[in-house]
Amino acid sequence: xxPSVTPHYSPNAAERSALDATPGTVLLQFGVNWCGHCxxxxxxxxxxxxxxxxxxxxxxxxxxxxxxxxxxxxxxxPTLVLLxxxxxxxxxxxxxxxxxxxxxxxxxxxxxx
Numbered sequence: 001x002x003p004s005v006t007p008h009y010s011p012n013a014a015e016r017s018a019l020d021a022t023p024g025t026v027l028l029q030f031g032v033n034w035c036g037h038c039x040x041x042x043x044x045x046x047x048x049x050x051x052x053x054x055x056x057x058x059x060x061x062x063x064x065x066x067x068x069x070x071x072x073x074x075x076x077x078p079t080l081v082l083l084x085x086x087x088x089x090x091x092x093x094x095x096x097x098x099x100x101x102x103x104x105x106x107x108x109x110x111x112x113x
Contacts, residue, residue, distance in 0.1 A: 041078050
């Protein structure tokens with residue numbers, strides 16, 4: 001199951017090279033715990049993710065000097081980046097509606113959880 005409605009954005013992010021080499025599908029969620037937009041979007045994201053219980057989600061703390069966020073050119077929070085086999089499939093910035101997140105998740109390749 002996915003975490004509760006308030007994610008813990010981890011300051012200990014993986015290296016970009018490790019994510020690029022990761023097999024399968026990963027959802028990166030960039031933000032910070034104190035961000036109002038992040039807090040407001042979380043219930044929407046969690047609701048949409050209920051249909052994808054096997055999808056690995058990494059909540060990554062972003063900000064100045066955070067190498068992973070810079071490598072993905074993150075500008076606004078929250079930003080969702082969907083990776084498959086290390087390649088970016090889709091990106092969604094500041095979702096406000098469940099339908100937006102559901103449409104975003106439909107970018108998953110067929111047969112991918």
